[in-house]
Amino acid sequence: MNILFDIRxxxxxxxxxxxxxxxxxxFTAILLLTTIxxxxxxxxxxxxxxxxxxxxxxxxxxxxxVADALKFVFSEVIVPDGVNPTLFALTPVLVVAMSFLPLAVxxxxxxxxxxxxxxxxxxxFYDPNVGLGVLxxxxxxxxxxxxxAIESIYPAMIILMAWSTNNRxxxxxxxxxxxxxVSYDVLLLMSTISMALExxxxxxxxxxxxxxxxxxxxxxxxxxxxxxMIIGSARFPFDIAEADTELVLGPATEYSGLLFVLTMAGSYxxxxxxxxxxxxxxxxxxxxxxxxxxxxxxxxxxxxxVFFSVFLRSxxxxxxxxxxxxxxxxxxxxxxxxxxxxGLVVGYLWIQ
Amino acid sequence: xxxxxxxxxxxxxxxxxxxxxxxxxVGAGIKYFVKPQRITLKYPDESMSLPTGYRGMIRLYKDVxxxxxxxxxxxxxDAMKMVTDQGKKFPTINYGRCVFCAFCVDICxxxxxxxxxxxxxxxxxxxxxxxxxxxxxxxFDQPPLRPVVxxxxxxxxxxxxxxxxxxxx
Numbered sequence: 001m002n003i004l005f006d007i008r009x010x011x012x013x014x015x016x017x018x019x020x021x022x023x024x025x026x027f028t029a030i031l032l033l034t035t036i037x038x039x040x041x042x043x044x045x046x047x048x049x050x051x052x053x054x055x056x057x058x059x060x061x062x063x064x065x066v067a068d069a070l071k072f073v074f075s076e077v078i079v080p081d082g083v084n085p086t087l088f089a090l091t092p093v094l095v096v097a098m099s100f101l102p103l104a105v106x107x108x109x110x111x112x113x114x115x116x117x118x119x120x121x122x123x124x125f126y127d128p129n130v131g132l133g134v135l136x137x138x139x140x141x142x143x144x145x146x147x148x149a150i151e152s153i154y155p156a157m158i159i160l161m162a163w164s165t166n167n168r169x170x171x172x173x174x175x176x177x178x179x180x181x182v183s184y185d186v187l188l189l190m191s192t193i194s195m196a197l198e199x200x201x202x203x204x205x206x207x208x209x210x211x212x213x214x215x216x217x218x219x220x221x222x223x224x225x226x227x228x229m230i231i232g233s234a235r236f237p238f239d240i241a242e243a244d245t246e247l248v249l250g251p252a253t254e255y256s257g258l259l260f261v262l263t264m265a266g267s268y269x270x271x272x273x274x275x276x277x278x279x280x281x282x283x284x285x286x287x288x289x290x291x292x293x294x295x296x297x298x299x300x301x302x303x304x305x306v307f308f309s310v311f312l313r314s315x316x317x318x319x320x321x322x323x324x325x326x327x328x329x330x331x332x333x334x335x336x337x338x339x340x341x342x343g344l345v346v347g348y349l350w351i352q
Numbered sequence: 353x354x355x356x357x358x359x360x361x362x363x364x365x366x367x368x369x370x371x372x373x374x375x376x377x378v379g380a381g382i383k384y385f386v387k388p389q390r391i392t393l394k395y396p397d398e399s400m401s402l403p404t405g406y407r408g409m410i411r412l413y414k415d416v417x418x419x420x421x422x423x424x425x426x427x428x429x430d431a432m433k434m435v436t437d438q439g440k441k442f443p444t445i446n447y448g449r450c451v452f453c454a455f456c457v458d459i460c461x462x463x464x465x466x467x468x469x470x471x472x473x474x475x476x477x478x479x480x481x482x483x484x485x486x487x488x489x490x491x492f493d494q495p496p497l498r499p500v501v502x503x504x505x506x507x508x509x510x511x512x513x514x515x516x517x518x519x520x521x
Contacts (some may be wrong), residue, residue: 011507042385044385045384045385045388045390046381046388048384048388048389048390048391048392049392050390050392050394052396172409254450304447311381311382311385312378312381314376314381314385315378315381316377330371
């Protein structure tokens with residue numbers, strides 16, 4: 001019994017549980033397959049088709065994705081001539097790592113002092129801002145800034161990947177990605193700062209525990225953040241860097257096999273990370289609940305957001321680069337400034 | 353033509369039109385997602401019963417054929433070729449080139465060529481696509497490995513466009 005208790009203690013320890021099990025690696029891997037299945041199935045429904053079906057008829061073709069994943073894992077990795085093989089193999093790993101890292105600092109739930117399975121860790125993850133423990137891999141009071149800082153390394157890794165493959169399509173994709181990354185990072189930062197000004201904090205836990213959902217407090221910031229999320233995770237209609245009809249797959253052109261899976265996983269994981277931040281910041285996160293059910297609520301809300309953003313594939317075509325830049329700088333950027341002013345004014349009037 | 357209204361988006365109008373356009377697009381997508389209007393058939397399980405006069409694969413009646421070479425002459429895709437067999441000319445067909453226009457059937461003066469309703473055949477290499485007169489002379493059919501569960505026929509529907517109803521015959 002003692003050993004079992006020890007195992008349970010270490011598995012449920014938030015520094016292990018959050019990055020590895022619930023919002024972390026295992027759940028994200030399952031969500032990745034489910035998201036891609038949902039993307040194909042939803043696009044098929046809207047376009048009057050059936051979508052994946054024959055791999056498992058009862059599950060609606062869900063096992064097709066498992067089959068695809070197995071096929072990719074066991075297919076050959078081709079390293080082109082004239083590239084640095086170390087960099088070539090390393091950069092997809094870096095891309096995925098950089099998009100996974102923020103999962104360690106995103107709070108997914110709070111820990112009450114008693115009554116939850118996480119309550120024994122209450123004092124180790126104590127948040128003085130709200131007087132509760134936080135279910136998070138690494139507790140910091142400035143997690144909003146830390147998440148965005150880590151996630152903003154991701155486009156740099158995409159550009160590194162394109163440069164290291166020494167392919168002309170990849171270089172064009174990297175140039176497009178660099179244009180876009182500047183425009184959406186500005187939007188993300190400005191909407192986050194407006195929320196920080198409004199709630200007088202850089203701690204996502206305090207925003208959720210304040211009891212007012214951010215989408216009511218600052219709807220402009222929510223719209224800005226959502227559009228920036230779609231641009232940032234390369235979903236349609238902003239699938240510009242990896243436009244497969246023009247540039248073969250953009251920065252991921254030369255990759256095959258397992259490395260290709262990693263390059264594709266990066267944007268989906270990035271989408272999930274942004275969706276978790278969006279849930280915490282605007283959609284009340286775990287609010288009425290706490291402990292494990294709270295974490296589940298947060299993750300379910302974020303998954304629905306991810307599903308919605310992949311659903312957009314069936315509705316939209318792809319914007320040209322100049323249209324996307326014009327949209328983000330001419331229409332969304334003034335919206336971000338307006339959201340910042342709204343945050344300032346409301347935050348000044350509403351002192352918590 | 354006045355009755356046809358075409359929706360135009362003028363440049364330089366207020367950005368709220370853009371917003372409502374996006375909302376309409378997403379709404380239409382959600383409508384189709386909730387109530388899908390599929391028009392694809394799950395083929396080996398359901399198959400469409402073909403109309404009479406369907407231009408499928410072509411067969412030859414060798415004893416009727418007079419070897420006039422008109423079919424090879426009219427063929428727009430150069431799929432028909434004549435070969436000499438025991439001093440008599442017979443057509444061969446290459447289904448890799450055939451476009452199923454059935455001009456050869458129309459032009460044949462003695463009705464030695466006929467359209468069959470078979471259209472779902474698969475070949476494992478290109479040499480099998482060329483039918484010599486002996487093979488061309490027989491009824492060709494490849495029944496599906498699994499039996500067809502449901503025969504359907506397509507009817508025009510006011511709301512949906514195309515609808516499949518079970519064929520009762």
